[in-house]
Amino acid sequence: MTHLPPDRLPVPLPPDSGLAPLPPDGPQATPGDAAKLPRTEREASWHRLHPLSPLVRAGRHLVTIGTLVLVLFFANRKGTGSDLVVNLILVALVLAGGAVSWLVTRWQVADGVLRIETGLVRRQSLRFPLSQVQAIDVVQTGLARVLGLAELRLRMAGADSSGGRLASLPLADAEQLRRRLLSMARAPGAVAAGGPAVTAGGPAVTAGGPVAPPGTEGASGQADDDGADGDGAADDAQERLLFRVRPGRLAAAIIMSRTGAIAAIVIAAMATAVALTGQPGVVASFLPFGLGIVLAVWRQFNGEYGTVVAAAADGLRLRSGLVQTTAETIRPGRVQAVRLVEPLVWRAFGWCRLEVDVAGPRQRRENRSESQRLRALIPVGSRADAAQMIGELLRAQPVPSQRAPRSARWKAPLTYHFLAWGSDDRYVVASRGRVCRKTTWVPLEKVQSVRWVQGPVQRRLGLASVRLDVAGKRVTASIGDREAAEAHEILRRLPGLASNARKRAQPA
Amino acid sequence: MTRAERPGHNTPAPGAPLADPGSSARPDETSVRWQRPSPLLLRARRIQAGLVTGPIALLAGLLLGTGLGLGAAGVVAERFLARRVAAWGYAERNDDLMVRRGVLIRRESVIPYGRMQFIDVTAGPVERSLGLATLRMHTAAAASDARIPGLERAAAGKLRDNLAALGEAQATGL
Numbered sequence: 188m189t190h191l192p193p194d195r196l197p198v199p200l201p202p203d204s205g206l207a208p209l210p211p212d213g214p215q216a217t218p219g220d221a222a223k224l225p226r227t228e229r230e231a232s233w234h235r236l237h238p239l240s241p242l243v244r245a246g247r248h249l250v251t252i253g254t255l256v257l258v259l260f261f262a263n264r265k266g267t268g269s270d271l272v273v274n275l276i277l278v279a280l281v282l283a284g285g286a287v288s289w290l291v292t293r294w295q296v297a298d299g300v301l302r303i304e305t306g307l308v309r310r311q312s313l314r315f316p317l318s319q320v321q322a323i324d325v326v327q328t329g330l331a332r333v334l335g336l337a338e339l340r341l342r343m344a345g346a347d348s349s350g351g352r353l354a355s356l357p358l359a360d361a362e363q364l365r366r367r368l369l370s371m372a373r374a375p376g377a378v379a380a381g382g383p384a385v386t387a388g389g390p391a392v393t394a395g396g397p398v399a400p401p402g403t404e405g406a407s408g409q410a411d412d413d414g415a416d417g418d419g420a421a422d423d424a425q426e427r428l429l430f431r432v433r434p435g436r437l438a439a440a441i442i443m444s445r446t447g448a449i450a451a452i453v454i455a456a457m458a459t460a461v462a463l464t465g466q467p468g469v470v471a472s473f474l475p476f477g478l479g480i481v482l483a484v485w486r487q488f489n490g491e492y493g494t495v496v497a498a499a500a501d502g503l504r505l506r507s508g509l510v511q512t513t514a515e516t517i518r519p520g521r522v523q524a525v526r527l528v529e530p531l532v533w534r535a536f537g538w539c540r541l542e543v544d545v546a547g548p549r550q551r552r553e554n555r556s557e558s559q560r561l562r563a564l565i566p567v568g569s570r571a572d573a574a575q576m577i578g579e580l581l582r583a584q585p586v587p588s589q590r591a592p593r594s595a596r597w598k599a600p601l602t603y604h605f606l607a608w609g610s611d612d613r614y615v616v617a618s619r620g621r622v623c624r625k626t627t628w629v630p631l632e633k634v635q636s637v638r639w640v641q642g643p644v645q646r647r648l649g650l651a652s653v654r655l656d657v658a659g660k661r662v663t664a665s666i667g668d669r670e671a672a673e674a675h676e677i678l679r680r681l682p683g684l685a686s687n688a689r690k691r692a693q694p695a
Numbered sequence: 696m697t698r699a700e701r702p703g704h705n706t707p708a709p710g711a712p713l714a715d716p717g718s719s720a721r722p723d724e725t726s727v728r729w730q731r732p733s734p735l736l737l738r739a740r741r742i743q744a745g746l747v748t749g750p751i752a753l754l755a756g757l758l759l760g761t762g763l764g765l766g767a768a769g770v771v772a773e774r775f776l777a778r779r780v781a782a783w784g785y786a787e788r789n790d791d792l793m794v795r796r797g798v799l800i801r802r803e804s805v806i807p808y809g810r811m812q813f814i815d816v817t818a819g820p821v822e823r824s825l826g827l828a829t830l831r832m833h834t835a836a837a838a839s840d841a842r843i844p845g846l847e848r849a850a851a852g853k854l855r856d857n858l859a860a861l862g863e864a865q866a867t868g869l
Contacts, residue, residue, distance in 0.1 A: 546835060635810045636839035639803040646801075658835030682791050682805045689809065689867050 233293045240355040241285025243331045243338075252278055294353055296364075299371055301341065303351055315341050315351045317372040321521050321546050322502075323365045325514040327358070332512065337361040341368070342545065362514075369501045369516060426497040426504060429579060432566050434492060436538070440567035441487055443532045450480045491566035498579060505564065515562070520692075521545055523633050524662040525580050527573055527626040534624070541565040541573045543580065546658040581628055585609040587618040594648045595668035608666040613688060615655055615681075617664045629664040631681075631688035633657045639678045641671070653677045727793060729784040735825045736845025737780045742821045744772045785843050790865065792832070792858065794841045806841045809865035810834045814858055816851050830854055 245252075256274050292305040301315040324340040331337060337358045341351035356364065441447055453476050460469045470477075492509035502518040524544040533539060541564050564580075565572055577584055587607035596603045601621035608617040615634075618626040634655050641651040651674035655664040666677060752768035778798045786793040795803040811832050818828040822844075828851040831842040846854065 635834040635836035636807070636841065637805040638839070639801075639805075641801045643799050654838070656834070656836035656838040663836075663838050678803065678805065682807060686790055686807060686809075689807075 233295045235293050236289060236353065237336055237355050237357055238289065239334055239336060241282065241289045243328065243334060243336055243355045245281065245285055252281065296368070296371070301351060301368065303353065313351060315343060317368055319343055320368065320372045320518070322515055322517050323368055324516075325358075325361050325365055327508070327512045329510040331355055332510070339365060365514075365516065366501070369518070372518065426499045428495070428497050429503075430494070430496040430565055430568060430572055430576060432491065432494040432507075432568065436567055437491060438488065440533065440538060440540075441484060444487075444530060446480070446483050446487060450484060453477060453480050491563060494563070494566050496564050496576070503564070503579075505562070507566075517543065517545055517562075522580060522630070523657040524630075524664065525577060525628040526662060527577070529624040529626075531622045533567070537570055538567050539565070539570060539573050540567055541576050544657065544662040577628070581614060581630070583611050583613050584628075585611045585614050585616050587616050587626060591668045592650070592670045592673075594670075595650055598644050598648055598650060598668055602667070606667055608669075610684075612684060615664055615666070617655075617666045619665065619667055627662060627664045629655050629657055629662075631685045632692040634681070634685040637678060637681050637685070639674060641674075650674075653681070655681070727786045727788070729786050729795070732780070732783050732785075732843060732845035733827060733847045733850075735827055735847070736783070737777060739821050739825050739827055739845060740776045740780055741772070744776055746821075748772055780845070783844065787857070792841065794843060802840075804839065804841050806832055806834060806839060807865070808858065808861040809867045810839075811858060811862040814855050814862075816855050818848070828852075832858065 256278065287307055288305070291307045291310075292303070294301065294303045296302075299317050301317060303311075303313045303315070305311050305313070320341055320343065322342045324342065326338045326340055327336070328338075334355075335358050336355035338352060338354035339356060339361050340353075343351070353361075353364075355361075442450075453473065457470055457473045457477070460473070461467055489509045489511060490513070491507055494505065494507040497504045499516075502516045502521070505513070505515040505517065507513055522543050523546055526542045526544070528540040528542065529538075530540075543562055543564055545562065564576055568576075587609045589608055591599075591603060591606040595606060599606060602619050604621055605618050605624045608615065610616065610631075612631070614628050614630055616626060616628045618624060635658055636656045638654040638656065639651060640654060645651055645668065649671050650668045651671045652668060653666040653674050655666070657663070666674075669677065748768045749765075752765045755768075775798075779796075782796055782798050782801070784795045790809075791805050791807040793803065793805050795801070812835055813833050814830065815833070816828050816830050822828060826848050827845050828848045829842055829844040830846055830851050833839075834841075843851075843854075
């Protein structure tokens with residue numbers, strides 16, 4: 188990201204002006220370079236976001252602002268009304284700010300790089316090399332869906348940068364762009380060679396059927412089925428449906444999850460308080476708690492409702508969401524870890540949750556709670572669903588067969604039950620947890636570092652753990668509490684195995 | 696950790712391979728040629744600990760008698776510091792770097808050269824005054840921790856260049 192010196196603040200160009208665009212080599216290139224660039228190519232021209240995008244972006248805050256204005260309005264109703272004017276001016280300023288940010292934001296796809304320029308005072312020029320893209324999401328908030336807009340999110344590997352965001356584009360354009368970017372990401376050489384690759388993206392667009400958000404039940408089902416048994420005329424539209432979550436089961440599962448348990452506790456506490464004091468007013472003191480819980484439950488339900496996973500040529504396609512819909516494509520070979528989570532209560536029903544970890548930013552500011560959990564391919568499903576999906580994700584599926592030694596019982600009396608690991612020449616799998624059993628598969632070629640850890644209790648018992656770090660958000664495969672000699676052996680052997688796996692994966 | 700492992704001031708020169716006394720507890724002792732940070736690291740740690748514990752010891756001393764407080768703090772700190780400093784070690788192997796550390800919780804990391812994203816060399820005021828630096832390697836995984844404190848500055852620079860070259864030669868994608 189580059190900051191332009193203030194004297195070079197470019198005056199935003201009207202979208203279709205014939206003026207030369209900023210030279211793609213960034214601010215340090217002189218305007219003279221621009222003249223040499225071919226301006227006729229479609230992908231090299233600068234594009235703007237949709238004019239309504241500031242409204243969508245403010246959507247989240249619009250409710251807040253509206254409430255604030257209303258509160259202020261009612262608070263000084265007896266006033267002269269000048270306060271209201273001030274408030275309205277404030278709102279107008281916020282909207283004007285949005286409009287300005289729209290004016291100064293533009294994007295371009297050229298030479299396998301997505302470039303976004305934004306900012307009026309703090310000018311930013313962002314470059315996203317498409318060959319480094321981990322995944323591309325299409326996100327629609329509720330308001331955006333009403334307006335037919337969508338946001339495109341690029342997920343890069345960096346742990347701290349927030350990745351590229353194009354908010355907002357018309358939905359069809361966003362889908363088309365996502366497909367184009369993904370095809371470029373797959374074949375960066377072809378894109379660098381010239382325009383034909385991009386113009387060839389044209390026919391695929393017309394065939395791009397299955398983009399309907401899963402919230403619109405009938406339509407989405409139709410589209411997905413079409414995709415599933417598509418005749419292969421357009422490879423982009425060809426999808427194989429792998430999993431679809433059942434709404435009823437999802438609701439039941441959330442109620443029986445930790446969030447649900449907390450909600451139950453809060454409700455019980457409220458009821459008890461009311462019963463003890465006899466005053467319904469006590470509920471008001473629980474309101475912040477209650478709101479938080481309701482929001483958490485809602486967010487999870489909203490995020491995971493209607494999850495559909497399908498395999499396509501460009502990777503696994505994930506669509507989910509009730510009000511805010513997300514369409515995500517995970518490129519093949521970008522999965523850093525697969526985790527199977529089986530909470531105690533769910534186990535009774537034979538349910539489980541399957542999550543994947545993809546390298547990317549650790550936390551996104553606006554939806555922190557969402558990014559703290561991993562992306563669930565299966566929010567809740569049967570073991571058969573999970574087994575099928577794991578088979579799809581991993582080429583081999585070693586089982587955690589090697590139990591921990593008996594002495595580990597003293598160190599981890601509860602966890603011991605599920606403490607095990609296993610491996611083959613491609614994957615390492617480790618499982619742990621008593622209440623919530625977690626089984627993690629890590630591809631050896633993705634291992635970033637191997638750690639051998641021995642705490643004081645473990646030393647006394649002659650145990651040690653080995654941890655495998657991957658570039659994901661927070662998944663670490665932990666081969667817990669092995670006998671010290673075995674742990675040594677693992678630490679001695681694993682780097683070599685990982686290096687072999689890397690070499691094997693490299694040419695592909 | 697046994698008594699024999701307690702380091703004296705006769706710590707071998709940095710860079711010199713040494714047979715670790717506590718070999719039975721560590722993996723792979725026989726084949727790995729461990730290298731140690733500079734012996735000056737102990738002095739750096741003493742100064743750092745002194746800067747932190749000094750004021751606390753003084754405060755405690757006001758209640759118990761200054762000498763006693765300072766003495767107790769010194770003894771405790773010295774014992775911990777010496778063992779912790781002695782626990783650091785690193786080994787450059789063919790394909791990866793091994794770093795070990797820790798007394799109470801012992802850790803040993805293996806970082807393949809190809810996985811290093813970047814390397815930085817930092818030196819705080821205390822370290823700088825003694826001509827030391829800390830080398831830190833970053834991989835794409837946030838959890839991997841690999842740092843080597845107390846390298847002499849020239850050695851740190853050399854190691855950094857060395858690692859960077861190796862990393863470039865063996866670099867792999869995510």
